[in-house]
Amino acid sequence: MKWLMQLPMQLQRVDEISFFWLSRHLRRPSGGSLARWISKSGDGYGYLIFCLLAFAIGDADAGALLTLLLLGFLIELPVYWLLKNTLRRTRPYERSAKFTSLIKASDKFSFPSGHTTAAFMFASLCATLMPSLSLLVFAWAGLIGLSRIALGVHYPTDILAGAALGTGLASFTLVAANGWLV
Template identity: 35%
Template sequence: MQAWLQHLNELEMSVCRLWTRSGQRFWIRRPFALISRLGDGVFWYSLMAALPLVYGLNGLQASLHMMATGGVALLLYKSLKGLTRRARPCHHSHDIMALVPPLDQYSFPSGHTLHAVTFSTVAIYYIPELAWILVPFSTLIALSRIILGLHYPSDVLMATVIGLGLAYLSISAIM
């Protein structure tokens, strides 16, 4: 597994270098650092608290569903990080800087992206009109993880696939 990851790291390194270099510009780094910080949980917890207040019982159901899938997502991404132990781009190559401090040691998958996709998909299932804000926000979170030097594109892509799978599986379980 490690030899395969090493090869994948080398394939993706040029994209990481290019995107991280662009992120070193203050006017790019600052907004993406803020988006990433909001993706740490602040935005999602605030949304879960607000949904019942704004949407009543439907909002409460959405929030509870988001919390449940968030717990599963946490277990999934922690397990996968422990299994793969993929070094972050900023730890793999000396010419890629982490533009914000990483929350943990390993790269695969992106927990920020996994949670953003899972939470957004579940919330949009209950309240479709939230799509106009949640889809762009989740996309920006995913992009921020690469631009800030913390993840490879495949970390983000696979987190998106896993997040969608988890969300759709949980939605189909309640239908």
């Protein structure tokens, strides 16, 4: 029973060790500039640009994707905000005096990663409507998550939770929108 009580502390320790190793190695060779660019591509305007490009090339699913994304973000944003502000996990750079992040996060708490949640929700919705892009969009979503570790604002479990949450929210969005797009 004692091991069960110590499990959260042991998981936090493994997460911290993984974080320090990953953040150090992911900052190479660009010193973090590549991570900044990848992370910025996961800001909200990136999804809009993608949809506009899909419209511009005449993709028949561009309108459905935009509709699903709007509905998805209406669901995702309050869920993400509630989780972050309920769980209140301290960011890595605030927890360790020996570590300096490359950016200051726009919100206070770490778990789950909002960038990763949004990226995996986008990738899941996009892959559903445009299956030929599945590998590309999921690889990009994974890079978004890794960039957040490289920048020093998220632990690996924040990223894993964001990926799971985003994928789950995409499924929920598809169920909620069932019938609207047909």
